Amino acid sequence: MDSVDVIVVGAGVVGLAIAAKLSQKYSSVLVVDKNASFGEETSSRNSEVIHAGIYYPENSLKAKFCVEGKHQLYQYCQQRHIPFQKVGKLLVAHGASEEASLENIQKQAQRNGVDDLCWQSQAQLKISTPALAASAALLSPSTGIIDTHSYMQSLLAQAQNNDAIFVGRTLFISALPNTQGFEVTLNSQGEDITLQCEQLINCAGLHASSVAQAIHTMPSQHIPKIHYCRGHYFSYQGKSPFQQLIYPIPSANGLGIHASLDIGGQLKFGPDTQYIDNIDYQVDPALKAKFFNAIVKYFPGLDAEKLQPDYAGIRPKLQGANDGFKDFAIQNEKTHGIAGLINLFGIDSPGLTSSLAIAEHVEYLT
Numbered sequence: 001m002d003s004v005d006v007i008v009v010g011a012g013v014v015g016l017a018i019a020a021k022l023s024q025k026y027s028s029v030l031v032v033d034k035n036a037s038f039g040e041e042t043s044s045r046n047s048e049v050i051h052a053g054i055y056y057p058e059n060s061l062k063a064k065f066c067v068e069g070k071h072q073l074y075q076y077c078q079q080r081h082i083p084f085q086k087v088g089k090l091l092v093a094h095g096a097s098e099e100a101s102l103e104n105i106q107k108q109a110q111r112n113g114v115d116d117l118c119w120q121s122q123a124q125l126k127i128s129t130p131a132l133a134a135s136a137a138l139l140s141p142s143t144g145i146i147d148t149h150s151y152m153q154s155l156l157a158q159a160q161n162n163d164a165i166f167v168g169r170t171l172f173i174s175a176l177p178n179t180q181g182f183e184v185t186l187n188s189q190g191e192d193i194t195l196q197c198e199q200l201i202n203c204a205g206l207h208a209s210s211v212a213q214a215i216h217t218m219p220s221q222h223i224p225k226i227h228y229c230r231g232h233y234f235s236y237q238g239k240s241p242f243q244q245l246i247y248p249i250p251s252a253n254g255l256g257i258h259a260s261l262d263i264g265g266q267l268k269f270g271p272d273t274q275y276i277d278n279i280d281y282q283v284d285p286a287l288k289a290k291f292f293n294a295i296v297k298y299f300p301g302l303d304a305e306k307l308q309p310d311y312a313g314i315r316p317k318l319q320g321a322n323d324g325f326k327d328f329a330i331q332n333e334k335t336h337g338i339a340g341l342i343n344l345f346g347i348d349s350p351g352l353t354s355s356l357a358i359a360e361h362v363e364y365l366t
């Protein structure tokens with residue numbers, strides 16, 4: 001049987017960042033993905049925002065990895081010429097009660113080590129962002145946008161330069177722990193193959209729990225249910241009236257339907273949140289009314305004709321629709337008792353921003 005040091009299941013942004021990192025430490029790293037190419041699922045269906053790390057509870061992995069990952073990602077983009085822009089974001093309030101929420105958000109951000117948020121008065125906003133309706137806002141200067149595809153391409157190139165191998169159209173089928181690690185069965189383009197590996201990294205995103213279930217002896221109590229939470233986007237035709245990202249006050253459900261820009265300057269709105277039972281990326285055009293009503297609160301000049309259904313992404317959430325905050329879950333032997341196995345569950349937002357910090361953590365755990 002052929003053997004490799006590491007098998008990474010899933011070539012999304014997190015799997016690729018882990019492969020780039022582990023290929024510096026291990027001489028043979030194999031990354032497999034069931035799709036033909038890398039990053040065809042959640043990693044290419046998101047907002048492409050480099051988050052500042054404002055909202056997450058302090059000491060959570062999301063807060064820690066987002067803040068660390070943001071700094072690492074900006075540095076990585078600069079060094080490797082990945083298109084990015086630190087455009088900043090305005091978190092907007094309407095009225096006294098939302099302004100009080102802004103104050104609490106600013107305190108939370110400070111506890112997370114994000115101390116650069118600055119208060120913008122209505123008068124300041126009228127001059128800087130005339131298309132915006134708000135009574136006040138917080139400006140987050142360290143929020144940015146990134147070309148995620150270029151970033152993933154660069155991570156893969158970095159891994160391949162260190163002799164890692166990526167194989168698409170290759171489905172993880174099962175793993176049997178043994179004294180040297182795992183005997184792993186893959187189905188590559190219709191053919192079953194068996195490989196030995198020392199370290200097995202499960203970063204299969206929406207499918208991470210199914211992958212864990214196919215690892216013999218993996219205790220079922222440590223395999224969480226993954227809730228699919230779809231977010232839809234509507235694009236806005238024509239020139240953007242905003243140069244920064246515009247976010248409403250977040251709710252228990254998510255960050256709210258916000259305005260973001262891609263690296264080409266295209267304005268889009270979303271994502272909203274809709275829990276679903278099956279993976280399905282369709283965007284119902286009838287959602288336009290809901291989007292219009294949410295956006296018009298901060299963008300009264302919104303032209304409904306210019307709002308077009310665009311794409312959707314699905315968050316692999318550990319919390320259900322009525323649950324509170326759930327953190328990223330990254331398990332090693334200490335949790336599940338299987339040497340050499342690392343499972344990553346619930347890597348929803350800010351997984352893109354956190355990817356390099358997550359990879360560093362996984363390297364530490366191996």
Ligand SMILES: Cc1cc2nc3c(=O)[nH]c(=O)nc-3n(C[C@H](O)[C@H](O)[C@H](O)COP(=O)(O)OP(=O)(O)OC[C@H]3O[C@@H](n4cnc5c(N)ncnc54)[C@H](O)[C@@H]3O)c2cc1C
Binds near residue numbers: 012035051350
């Ligand atoms: C709507 C939305 C907006 C978001 N916005 C942001 C944002 O602005 N900023 C941010 O930081 N984060 C954002 N995120 C979160 C971010 O996109 C994810 O955290 C990140 O993409 C997760 O990457 P991943 O590699 O873990 O998962 P994925 O990209 O899902 O990759 C998992 C891979 O595993 C493969 N796979 C699954 N099962 C198998 C198997 N059995 N065999 C082989 N391969 C398998 C899949 O094909 C897939 O390619 C957003 C997410 C969503 C849904």
